[in-house]
Amino acid sequence: MTQTNITWHETTITKHDRCVQNGHRSCVLWFTGLSGSGKSTIANAVSNELYRQGISEYVLDGDNIRHGLNKDLGFSEHDRTENIRRIGEVAKLFVDSGKVVTTAFISPFHSDREQVRSLFAKGEFIEVFVDCPIEECERRDPKQLYAKARRGEIRDFTGIDSPYEAPEHPEITVRSDLISIEEAVVKVLDYLREKNIF
Numbered sequence: 001m002t003q004t005n006i007t008w009h010e011t012t013i014t015k016h017d018r019c020v021q022n023g024h025r026s027c028v029l030w031f032t033g034l035s036g037s038g039k040s041t042i043a044n045a046v047s048n049e050l051y052r053q054g055i056s057e058y059v060l061d062g063d064n065i066r067h068g069l070n071k072d073l074g075f076s077e078h079d080r081t082e083n084i085r086r087i088g089e090v091a092k093l094f095v096d097s098g099k100v101v102t103t104a105f106i107s108p109f110h111s112d113r114e115q116v117r118s119l120f121a122k123g124e125f126i127e128v129f130v131d132c133p134i135e136e137c138e139r140r141d142p143k144q145l146y147a148k149a150r151r152g153e154i155r156d157f158t159g160i161d162s163p164y165e166a167p168e169h170p171e172i173t174v175r176s177d178l179i180s181i182e183e184a185v186v187k188v189l190d191y192l193r194e195k196n197i198f
């Protein structure tokens with residue numbers, strides 16, 4: 001349902017004010033990749049390092065959001081699109097609050113990611129493609145979900161019987177089968193410094 005009779009209220013204190021107070025710009029690092037590619041691991045490691053350096057950060061992680069805000073959603077194409085739409089809106093609020101937000105969602109559909117990108121000012125949405133061959137993700141299988149999907153116990157599993165559309169022009173690509181977690185963190189932080197986020 002489209003809402004009517006709703007007015008947007010500008011706050012007195014703006015995103016700019018909050019960024020000045022924090023001493024850095026805000027943005028979202030949008031990690032995308034197959035299950036087991038390393039999104040959560042790298043997003044968390046990046047956030048830890050940002051925190052250590054005094055940057056105001058926050059992690060939005062797939063499994064956690066699906067326990068609360070999005071617990072009504074499953075893994076159909078429609079539900080994944082709605083999942084990403086809501087998370088995009090939440091990420092926008094966090095960016096407005098002045099934070100460097102890391103998100104770790106498979107976000108398999110190109111159009112959904114581009115829809116989220118369109119919510120942000122230029123340079124605020126940083127797509128991080130955690131690129132890892134499915135064979136390696138399946139070998140890692142940290143939650144034994146590939147094994148279950150292969151046995152037919154999980155339907156619509158990304159990479160098995162549900163598609164993953166790899167980003168065409170991500171701001172950052174991390175080949176998590178070729179570089180270490182530490183090297184991935186350095187790559188992401190170098191990008192943020194190069195773009196004068198902090």
Ligand SMILES: Nc1ncnc2c1ncn2[C@@H]1O[C@H](COP(=O)(O)OS(=O)(=O)O)[C@@H](OP(=O)(O)O)[C@H]1O
Pocket residue numbers: 034035036040062063066075079080081083084104105106107108143145154155156157158162
């Ligand atoms: N069918 C199916 N396909 C993919 N993933 C599944 C599925 N069922 C459960 N899981 C678990 O849910 C996590 C993915 O949730 P996301 O919110 O990131 O997915 S999506 O962006 O809406 O596609 C995913 O987490 P990660 O392994 O961290 O990616 C899985 O643990």
Ligand SMILES: Nc1ncnc2c1ncn2[C@@H]1O[C@H](COP(=O)(O)OP(=O)(O)O)[C@@H](O)[C@H]1O
Pocket residue numbers: 033034035036037038039040041042104140142175176177178179180181184
């Ligand atoms: N270079 C790497 N980058 C990220 N994760 C790695 C790397 N090498 C091994 N791993 C392991 O792969 C697994 C990735 O799991 P996870 O971060 O939960 O992936 P995702 O969030 O994409 O599902 C973890 O057990 C992690 O320790």
